[in-house]
Amino acid sequence: MSIATIPPGPAGHPQARRTLHQVVWRLLPLAPFAFVVLAWAAYWTIAQPTAATLPAVHDVVAAVWDLAAKGELATHVLASLWRLLLGALLGILTGVIGGFVVGLNRSVSAFLSPLIVFFNAISGIVWLPLVIGWLGIGTALAVFLIWNTVFFIVFQNTVLGVQLVPQVFEQGVQALGGGRWETIRSVILPGALPYILTGVRSGLGFGWRALIAAELVGATTGLGQMIFGATEFHRSDIIIGGCLIIGTIAMAMDRWLLLPIERRTIERWGLVFDATKEK
Amino acid sequence: MSAPQPASRLRRLALVAPEGRKIVLGILLIVLVLFGQQLYGRATAYWRLDPTLRDASGPRNVVVVLDFMPDRFHGERVSQYGVFAGRDGALNRIRLRNVSPDSLARLAGVAWVARIEPLP
């Protein structure tokens, strides 16, 4: 969600001025990143901190390049993404199905609500000490923690979406002779879809964060493990590089994968939806 | 903004009251967690000390008696009040030397200490 997608155009100015304005508008978001890099380089040149405390900008780039060349980076990134994919798919599937089953039945959802609130409060990394005893270190643990995180978010949003579908639509289909399945397919599913997608988008964001936390503690590969392993050898360059990669993947995933899906589905179904409600 | 009518004031109060109650309850619970055990310990400090220790004027040597088998956690906490001098027979009896009157008073306020006896 962008605060202002349309750059404010000064009225009555010539075409060239307006295009320049648009270009500047597009470039502005890069300014803070550039500023940080410049400040970092400046500080490094002036204060000359030890490599462990704050490596030079080129050190970080070199370290990342080195890892990429050795193929290690690809291994870690793929390991992390694979875990995210598995956990998220499981979470979305169980979340949507569970959400529908529970959402369609008011008394069941009222009964389960306190339990859901409680387990949502401990979702994610809190399960690690317990589950590590069941599943050991590695992919299974990470997938469980991601599933846990994604499930509760998607589930809650699905229930919300299902329950918020105006009754009049359901009744409309039933008045025209549609059965239960017809109602669900043609009214409730499209109606709940925006909420489900918001849940998916939110869940994936949380899931990625939970994944990194899980890998920090209990993994042998993956980006989280890569940066935590580097702590032992005081390789700050790897750590910073890893963090930047983590952030970039999160951003890329959100902006180029999830946001378009969400937007297009909402456009297609033509539903008005408050996009500021991020759970 | 114009002055609220009496009816809307009441309505506003009715809206605020249940939320206000929750906030008060929530804060009370948090305060209980943060300070409850401490306050209980301080309230019962007098009975935790052996009578002979109650008017301590100078540093004393004491035995800290616990009702349970201590973890490393408890050993660490107790050692802050004096010089750790080993066990006194059983694992749940800890000897402390050179406990100042101030430390003794604070040690007496620790809720999970059963009692503090003098070290002969």
Added chain:
Amino acid sequence: MSMVSATSASTGLSRPASGPAIVWRQLRAFRILLPFVALVGVWWAIYASADFSPQVLVSPLAVWRAFVNLVTHGVMAEYASTSLRMIGFATALSLIVGVPIGFAVGVNRYAAHTLESFLRFLQGISGIAWLPLAIIWFGFSHTTTLVIVIYTLIVPIIFNTMIGVRAIPETYTLALRSLGASRLRLVRDVYLPGALPSIVVGLRLGMGYGWRALIAAEMLVRQGGLGDLIFGARTFGQIDRIMTGMIVIGCLYIVVDRLIVQPIENLTVAHWGALRQ
């Protein structure tokens, strides 16, 4: 994040305490507790059905006993207090620093546009990812944990303050300015109330992230706190302690979120929410 329940008559008006109302309220407490009783029942049934090693599953009774032990031995109070103090301190600092920054950025459309992507990027690198770096800089200390939790909290607060300020219709600020209001007056009468609902939403969001980051950080830094408690219990295979810790973590979060922060959110939206329409 409560689910919409058709049974919750959300008129918001509570009647003065009368006979039927008191019974209704007690019924509500019962309705909240019943699912958990059912859950414990299922748990007990599963535990009793097979012979589980104490490394895999323990009985509800064992967890209760562990809880009582931890409380009477003073362990729970100290670890829980450490976590609560940390989150409280981090929240206070994040608000004091984050809200003014959010205001400063929000009032200017260009500043907001500039920083939006940067803040999102920072949010994508969860606080926990910075933990290794923080450990190198500050060692295994409370400072490390505090820095990470503040980072996690402050980004949503700044972001939501920014959104809140930007959402205030310009007509209000222009109206007051045309009447000669000073900057300070503008902040007090338009910006602050107008952005407040959004700020509180950001606070609530941030505390959700922050509590999780706190537990995770405590697991790694191991200087006290509930994360340390449950991770340390893992080393000794004390499943009963782990589960006790998890339940306490959940309960404390619910107390803070539902009994303190959510009511504040409801109050600000109810009081000032009309401004956003």
